[in-house]
Amino acid sequence: RKEVEQDPGPFNVPEGATVAFNCTYSNSASQSFFWYRQDCRKEPKLLMSVYSSGNEDGRFTAQLNRASQYISLLIRDSKLSDSATYLCVVNRANTGNQFYFGTGTSLTVIP
Amino acid sequence: EADIYQTPRYLVIGTGKKITLECSQTMGHDKMYWYQQDPGMELHLIHYSYGVNSTEKGDLSSESTVSRIRTEHFPLTLESARPSHTSQYLCASSEGTGYVEYFGPGTRLTVL
Numbered sequence: 001r002k003e004v005e006q007d008p009g010p011f012n013v014p015e016g017a018t019v020a021f022n023c024t025y026s027n028s029a030s031q032s033f034f035w036y037r038q039d040c041r042k043e044p045k046l047l048m049s050v051y052s053s054g055n056e057d058g059r060f061t062a063q064l065n066r067a068s069q070y071i072s073l074l075i076r077d078s079k080l081s082d083s084a085t086y087l088c089v090v091n092r093a094n095t096g097n098q099f100y101f102g103t104g105t106s107l108t109v110i111p
Numbered sequence: 112e113a114d115i116y117q118t119p120r121y122l123v124i125g126t127g128k129k130i131t132l133e134c135s136q137t138m139g140h141d142k143m144y145w146y147q148q149d150p151g152m153e154l155h156l157i158h159y160s161y162g163v164n165s166t167e168k169g170d171l172s173s174e175s176t177v178s179r180i181r182t183e184h185f186p187l188t189l190e191s192a193r194p195s196h197t198s199q200y201l202c203a204s205s206e207g208t209g210y211v212e213y214f215g216p217g218t219r220l221t222v223l
Contacts, residue, residue, distance in 0.1 A: 002153075008151070032210060034210055041219075043201055043214035043215060043216055043217055044154070044201075044214050044217070045214070046210065046211075046212065048164070049210065087153075087154075089210075089211070091210075098156060098159065098169075099151045099210070099211060100153075101146075101154040101155075102153055103151065103152055103153045104153070105150075
């Protein structure tokens with residue numbers, strides 16, 4: 001079983017739609033969780049950290065469910081510029097600075 | 112904009128050649144990483160370093176080596192390139208904040 005699993009999609013949504021991605025992780029001892037964005041043929045860039053209480057950054061909301069070992073990303077009012085692959089990232093337990101990356105979920109926002 | 116650089120950006124080379132992929136960052140970060148990513152696949156950790164003279168192997172390290180003689184420089188060497196090494200190689204760095212902060216633009220390697 002992979003350490004981090006994501007639905008690869010693709011998710012094709014119209015502009016203005018709300019879309020949600022989930023990601024599950026296998027190690028209950030993981031402590032740090034993140035969402036990264038990766039544009040086609042580009043490097044990943046940090047989108048947001050995921051805190052236990054949930055957190056919001058503009059149109060983006062991240063949630064963590066430790067009991068079920070999943071994290072989610074909600075994007076409201078989708079823009080064309082949101083089209084990208086969204087990577088779920090989980091730290092390796094007891095390492096602090098080593099991470100498992102999901103394969104990513106592909107999002108295309110359609111005009 | 113991240114101050115982390117990788118050269119070359121693209122490399123096509125024949126089987127059996129020795130190659131070194133360069134990575135430099137000007138942010139003074141202690142922690143640096145090398146990842147490998149195939150299209151549509153997750154990033155795999157190859158090597159990492161927590162500071163000068165510190166290097167550790169990741170998941171895919173058996174066919175490559177790294178060195179960390181200076182804080183800003185973390186080169187990756189493949190002693191004998193093979194077609195199975197064809198991939199994108201991403202260098203990254205972070206500074207004690209618990210997550211990978213910045214990725215370089217990547218080197219796309221093709222081994223014929």
